[in-house]
Amino acid sequence: MSASDGVLRPGLRPPRHTAEGGRRLRRLPVSPSPVSVWASLGRTFLDGGECWSLLLPVALAVGIGGYFSLRTEPETWIRWATMSGATLIALLGRRHPTAPLSVLVLAMAIGFAAAQIRVQTLDTRMLERTGWATVTGTVRQVEVRPADHRLTLSDIALADTRHRVVPSGVRVVVRGPGPSPPIGSRVRVRARIGPPSPPIAPGAFDFRRQAYFLGIGAVGFVAGQIDVLADRSGGVTWRATVDRVRAHVSTSVRAALDPGIGPIAAALLTGDRSGIPEPILENLRQTGLAHLLAISGLHMALVVGTVLFGLRFGFAAIPGVALRWPIKKVAAGVALAAAGGYLLLAGAPVPTQRAFLMVGLVLIGQMLDREAISLRMVALAAVIVLLLFPESLLGPSFQMSFAAVTALIAAYEAVRVWSARRMSMREDGPGLLPKPVTRLGCYVGGVALTSLIASAATAPFAAYHFQMIPVSGTVANLIAVPVTALVTMPAGVVALLLMPFGLEQIPLSTMGWGIQATLWSAETAAAIPVAATAASAAPVWSIVLLALGTLWVVIWSGPFRWAGLVIAGCGAVGWGLVTPPAVVVSADADVIGVRFSDGSWAVSTDRRAAFVRAGWQRRWGSEDAAEFDAVDSRPLQARSRDRRLTCDGFGCVYTLAGRQVAILTTPEAIAEDCGMASVVILTVPLRGPCDGPDVLIDLKTIKALGAHSVWIGRDHVRTETVSGATGRRPWTSPGTAAPAQIVDSH
Numbered sequence: 001m002s003a004s005d006g007v008l009r010p011g012l013r014p015p016r017h018t019a020e021g022g023r024r025l026r027r028l029p030v031s032p033s034p035v036s037v038w039a040s041l042g043r044t045f046l047d048g049g050e051c052w053s054l055l056l057p058v059a060l061a062v063g064i065g066g067y068f069s070l071r072t073e074p075e076t077w078i079r080w081a082t083m084s085g086a087t088l089i090a091l092l093g094r095r096h097p098t099a100p101l102s103v104l105v106l107a108m109a110i111g112f113a114a115a116q117i118r119v120q121t122l123d124t125r126m127l128e129r130t131g132w133a134t135v136t137g138t139v140r141q142v143e144v145r146p147a148d149h150r151l152t153l154s155d156i157a158l159a160d161t162r163h164r165v166v167p168s169g170v171r172v173v174v175r176g177p178g179p180s181p182p183i184g185s186r187v188r189v190r191a192r193i194g195p196p197s198p199p200i201a202p203g204a205f206d207f208r209r210q211a212y213f214l215g216i217g218a219v220g221f222v223a224g225q226i227d228v229l230a231d232r233s234g235g236v237t238w239r240a241t242v243d244r245v246r247a248h249v250s251t252s253v254r255a256a257l258d259p260g261i262g263p264i265a266a267a268l269l270t271g272d273r274s275g276i277p278e279p280i281l282e283n284l285r286q287t288g289l290a291h292l293l294a295i296s297g298l299h300m301a302l303v304v305g306t307v308l309f310g311l312r313f314g315f316a317a318i319p320g321v322a323l324r325w326p327i328k329k330v331a332a333g334v335a336l337a338a339a340g341g342y343l344l345l346a347g348a349p350v351p352t353q354r355a356f357l358m359v360g361l362v363l364i365g366q367m368l369d370r371e372a373i374s375l376r377m378v379a380l381a382a383v384i385v386l387l388l389f390p391e392s393l394l395g396p397s398f399q400m401s402f403a404a405v406t407a408l409i410a411a412y413e414a415v416r417v418w419s420a421r422r423m424s425m426r427e428d429g430p431g432l433l434p435k436p437v438t439r440l441g442c443y444v445g446g447v448a449l450t451s452l453i454a455s456a457a458t459a460p461f462a463a464y465h466f467q468m469i470p471v472s473g474t475v476a477n478l479i480a481v482p483v484t485a486l487v488t489m490p491a492g493v494v495a496l497l498l499m500p501f502g503l504e505q506i507p508l509s510t511m512g513w514g515i516q517a518t519l520w521s522a523e524t525a526a527a528i529p530v531a532a533t534a535a536s537a538a539p540v541w542s543i544v545l546l547a548l549g550t551l552w553v554v555i556w557s558g559p560f561r562w563a564g565l566v567i568a569g570c571g572a573v574g575w576g577l578v579t580p581p582a583v584v585v586s587a588d589a590d591v592i593g594v595r596f597s598d599g600s601w602a603v604s605t606d607r608r609a610a611f612v613r614a615g616w617q618r619r620w621g622s623e624d625a626a627e628f629d630a631v632d633s634r635p636l637q638a639r640s641r642d643r644r645l646t647c648d649g650f651g652c653v654y655t656l657a658g659r660q661v662a663i664l665t666t667p668e669a670i671a672e673d674c675g676m677a678s679v680v681i682l683t684v685p686l687r688g689p690c691d692g693p694d695v696l697i698d699l700k701t702i703k704a705l706g707a708h709s710v711w712i713g714r715d716h717v718r719t720e721t722v723s724g725a726t727g728r729r730p731w732t733s734p735g736t737a738a739p740a741q742i743v744d745s746h
Contacts, residue, residue, distance in 0.1 A: 202709050
């Protein structure tokens with residue numbers, strides 16, 4: 001109660017003028033308390049209408065991201081304590097203005113708990129070392145590729161091996177062409193297997209975590225023949241049936257079309273992208289058309305639209321049915337069933353799950369005579385996906401698909417409001433152009449605007465995950481998207497419907513024409529001099545700020561929304577200030593790279609580590625890196641003008657910021673270089689003392705902590721390791737986690 005109500009608060013003087021018409025009272029300065037600040041934030045949420053409900057998936061993502069950012073696995077009691085505390089806060093404050101904030105805090109706790117429960121439920125067993133073994137397992141998946149095929153085995157049994165852990169699943173490559181065993185059969189192979197590969201550098205993509213959530217605990221290659229012990233491919237379980245149908249459709253489509261087109265058609269219909277040639281994939285990536293290969297909202301909408309239009313057109317042609325049945329609702333129900341079948345046929349990846357949820361909500365809304373296309377629909381789909389598969393938050397599929405659809409729906413709503421205002425202000429009258437021309441212009445403009453919005457929304461995530469931003473994507477999408485919508489996917493749907501009767505050849509040929517047009521647009525756009533631009537690797541916090549700031553602008557309304565630009569700007573500025581490391585060392589010390597002062601790179605030669613070299617090139621833009629060999633002492637052919645790297649038969653010496661980095665491949669030079677170098681990197685075991693350098697990285701340390709990155713300045717040397725970045729989690733190999741090490745020379 002305030003002083004104007006007749007009751008004075010302690011410590012406040014009575015007002016001098018309380019009569020009506022007196023002078024306005026001067027407000028005394030009062031420092032805000034935490035409770036008042038919390039209440040003010042709660043009122044801000046309430047003033048935003050129901051916008052706070054759109055933040056539920058964001059709060060879930062914060063909790064999930066917090067769990068995955070931990071360096072050690074949290075105890076189970078922490079999850080229950082967090083959930084209990086957040087639930088108590090939400091219950092106590094359910095009638096307070098801060099109730100929305102309390103719900104968001106509870107959503108964060110739920111996201112944290114969902115991620116931990118998901119990890120504990122899987123409990124994938126990871127192999128501890130690399131070696132030969134006789135592997136017996138059940139074929140779960142077959143991926144046919146141009147030069148080989150890859151098998152994923154489950155129900156593993158190991159023989160003739162010293163491995164102490166039997167992995168949950170094994171993925172092996174069978175080199176060379178040849179028949180693949182049927183899905184569901186029991187096979188035995190002789191293979192060299194090991195744990196999934198660690199990140200190629202601190203902060204890079206963690207293949208071990210991806211394999212953990214796929215149920216794969218070991219990877220390798222097969223030597224010799226595949227022995228089929230029992231053909232169980234005729235099993236009656238629904239999963240085995242779906243896998244057989246997927247394999248049959250993929251095989252039939254590849255056989256019916258040319259080798260360069262068949263794998264793409266199989267990817268559009270079943271999600272199997274294993275056989276697409278690498279040059280075609282590279283053109284699609286550079287032009288921003290790779291999204292056409294991921295079965296997402298576009299494909300699901302086209303499948304549902306084809307079924308929906310065909311059924312309504314067929315029902316409308318029968319007067320007795322059109323007059324007595326609600327053909328719109330019946331067609332929507334059948335289209336929903338078709339969408340579910342397409343989800344299973346595609347293997348149910350995250351983009352397809354999100355698309356099915358959204359399309360399902362739209363179709364259910366049609367059956368209930370309600371409109372369901374809104375941001376709340378996107379939020380609901382994100383909540384369901386995050387609760388079922390929390391790990392999907394970390395992958396590019398979830399991030400890019402939801403970023404694109406959120407931006408498109410927000411832009412659609414803004415354009416719809418703008419068009420309504422424009423139409424209300426304009427007087428009716430004849431247009432300047434004929435209607436067909438106007439409609440064609442609107443269609444072309446709509447496709448261009450859609451491509452531009454989707455490209456802008458997904459560009460930060462493409463740059464973060466792939467270090468590449470497609471520039472010519474809008475031009476390529478102007479051709480590829482209409483062709484896919486009007487020719488490729490409708491023909492594919494008809495081919496799937498006719499495949500049980502053996503009549504799929506004609507629609508598959510039509511589908512092939514559409515794919516050829518798409519590939520032509522990709523090849524033409526890739527020939528543009530600036531088809532794609534490279535982007536540097538960014539820290540996690542930078543992309544998080546960019547995403548949160550953009551969502552802030554999309555969700556809120558009024559002047560309050562533009563605060564999100566400040567948040568996103570901080571993320572962009574932080575991204576631009578990132579400095580690549582000066583020296584990088586691979587996990588096995590097979591490859592070492594150094595960066596010169598002009599930004600160019602030199603990387604040691606080792607053909608066995610081509611994958612690591614390619615990953616470094618993509619991450620730090622070292623496509624034109626020179627090669628050096630410290631063992632053979634071949635002359636350095638670097639493009640650096642300063643020539644600060646010199647090599648001899650014992651190793652190399654690299655100078656930067658007044659410091660020397662010694663890269664040694666033989667133990668003979670250890671005594672000399674340990675006395676003069678600030679950083680010593682040994683690709684051989686350390687024998688004897690080496691007390692001079694500020695940082696010493698030997699082979700034992702590299703094997704234990706993984707790949708190293710080293711930043712060198714005039715007054716400090718900083719190192720980061722893969723083990724320090726990932727910590728000790730269920731998907732990491734045994735070892736001791738080490739945090740970032742900063743050595744001050746003063």
